[in-house]
Amino acid sequence: MAQIDTGGDSGKGKSHQKKMSIHVDFTPMVDMNMLLITFFMLCTTMIKSQTLQISLPTNEKVEKEQQNKVKQSEAITVILDSDVDAEGVPTKNYLYYYEGMPPVTEEGQIDLALNPMKTEEFLPNEANGAAQGMRKIFQERNKEVVERINKLKAQWKNKELASTEAANDSVYQARAKEIRNDSTLKRPVVIIKATPNASYESLVTALDEMQINSISRYQIDRISHNDSVMMMAVKGIPYGQETAEK
């Protein structure tokens, strides 16, 4: 016979073919996988940041005649400001706003009696279901648009606009855009300004409110001398003192 006697199991003279177990121990495999999972959980992020797109006007000087003048009755200027602590970190945010033109008399003086500037603490924009703070200001002024958008949104949620979901979405988007740009409605033009101390958060919140309240016309502008004089007056610092500081 061609079999090689290994000598060990010569007792019975018959060699058993050893049956290999088909079970593989997966414990090390699991260990390795767990390590890999830990690695991925620590070194990666699932959160993708969102972006808020803005466009600023060009820095170039625009000829006076070419400037688009905003209708006085529609304009509202919002100035953001914050208290800062000793290290320059903003602590408390404030909001100043006025409607129409800044109250400048013919002599170029600021007279707050002409057009009062209002101030408000920067509150969370909603409490107990009612709008407050900045949201209240904008919602009131953009009432006509907000009401229409809300109606449309309700229809969109109930999927009444179109048969399929995708069509429902696109119809909603198109109609919402139409409403936002409908010039027959009373829509405000918001001019957002921020003092050097204002926190970035308040700026983003203000821009965000534009989206929430469906305001299509808004702009970020530089704070002017008149604005700061008015703010000083509201804060109760006399005009002369402010210029002396500068």
Add this chain to the structure above:
Amino acid sequence: MGKVKIKRKSTLIDMTAMSDVTVLLLTFFMLTSTFLQKEPITVITPSSVSEIKVPTSNLVTVLVSPKGNVFISLAGDKDSTYSSENMRAELIKNVVARYNDVYGTKIALTQSEVSTFAKTNMFGVGIKELKGWLDLSQEQRDAYIDPSKNPKAGIPIDMNQDLTKPNEFQIWMNAIYNLTNPNMEGAIKRGEGIAIKADKSTTYEKIQVVMDNLQTMKMNKFSLMTALKSEDE
């Protein structure tokens, strides 16, 4: 009397099912997540209701620290010819050439310095210090651009409006705009290509410097990075 036989149970557990689960989890993590990019400073972005996602390609991120240090990171195209590494290598050559041209310096980078730069995600040093910075080790480089260790870190920036003598930030941005990558220019024009990332508590003063510079360069469309917040918060 019958003996009560205690059945001996095997302590071996079949790990196959467990292995299946872990592999599934692993696959999930690998597919859904993106790697954390190393940034010199961690910022907490403010939140907004905007649902536009940050693009992963053709993007310049301008990171502004609460103290006003400015850092730039560049992501190239999906097309490997214009990958992030290739774009960064091209960028640094153009930037150094332009800087030498404007300020009359003679900075020359070696091939290894260029390739080190190509592998760096976020950078923020003055162009004069660039050569020395790229020769440092990885840890030293990270420490050098960490604002908590080096308050002077960041790309020098000022309110310059004269584009014939641009400041360093303007040189960088201009070079990025003029890269050979065909999609970058379009992304910047649409306002998707530039994202400003800053901490909640940064004062507007610091952001305005960056915005002003972008405005001066006629890149007046850009995006601000925010975290998601639900509308009925």
